[in-house]
Amino acid sequence: MIITVGNIKGGVGKTTIAVNLASHRATQGESVCLIDADDQGTATLFTEIREHELENSDYTCVAVRGAQVRSQGLSLSKKFDHTIIDCGGRDTEAFRAALTICDVLLVPTAPRSFDFWAVTQLTRLLDEVESVRDLPEIYAVVNMADATGTDNEEVKEALNDYKQIKVLDEMLVRRKAWPNAASKGLGVFEYSPKDAKAVNEFESLIKRIF
Ligand SMILES: Nc1ncnc2c1ncn2[C@@H]1O[C@H](COP(=O)(O)OP(=O)(O)O)[C@@H](O)[C@H]1O
Ligand SMILES: [Mg+2]
Structure with missing residues (x-):
């Protein structure tokens, strides 16, 4: 399955969600390819920190740019249980390419x-x-949701x-555990001290998607 995490807006949590999905599936023993299709390379950086922290990121991270996201994405997706594409926050060639191949x-x-x-x-x-x-x-998915209010x-x-x-229906509330975990190369579900609410919200999202 190819999942694109994308929007034409930056700062909405695309990379945070993409690296958490990749890390989570990988720790469940599934093979995962994370395609970093954003020039800023944040998913790649996260993976480097993760490798340093855990000695092994458990998934494969590949930086792919522009239209190559289509050809590379298709061929990589044949080799992995899950291919997750993290796109940049604009209407880019890479995002368009990802949209042509994702499930x-x-x-x-x-x-x-x-x-x-x-x-x-x-739209x-x-x-x-x-x-x-x-x-x-x-x-x-509403991310950085408010803990209260309408x-x-x-x-x-x-x-x-x-x-x-x-x-x-599943939402991810704005919680400090997300950036805290990411700064250590960890998913929110791996981070200690555990933020049970953040983890529960993420696991509900995982169940919904997979
Ligand atoms: N649910 C959340 N709660 C708190 N902070 C979050 C949440 N989701 C993302 N963030 C933070 O928001 C910022 C932007 O997230 P990022 O994943 O880089 O967005 P994008 O990839 O869409 O540009 C980061 O600092 C990230 O840690
Ligand atoms: Mg990003």
Whole structure:
């Protein structure tokens, strides 16, 4: 299965979610290829830190750029149980290439209006994709959700208007454990002291996707 974690907005948690998915599947004994399709190379950096911390990242991380994401992604996906593509936060050639080959597009979005507007723009890109292929399964996940208040539900309701996108009930609340774990090259589920709420939210997302 090829999963693209993408959006045309930066800072919504794409890389955080991509590296957590890759690490989690790998620690479950599944073979995983993480494709870093963002020039900023954050997923690659995370993996280097992880290798240093654990001696072995458990998954294979490959940096692939531009249109090559399509050809490389297809051939790598034949060798691994899961191929996870982390894209940059713009409408890039790499993101478009990933959209041509993935089975699932996971779109993290924060419950804020700028982020919601970006999803509106993304749906136009998805219309273009739909003219050349059947769309992948597209899931929007609210990340950096508020621990309280009504904004999370309001944004989910607004996202529900986009027929191409399934809005997941599962959400990831904004919690310090995410950046803390990432800075050590670890998934939130591996980090100590354990943030049980963050881990539960992530595991619910995992169950939903896999
Ligand atoms: N659920 C969360 N709670 C708290 N911080 C988060 C959460 N998700 C992501 N972050 C932080 O937000 C910042 C942007 O995340 P990142 O994964 O780099 O986004 P993107 O890849 O979409 O640009 C990072 O500092 C990351 O640690
Ligand atoms: Mg990123």
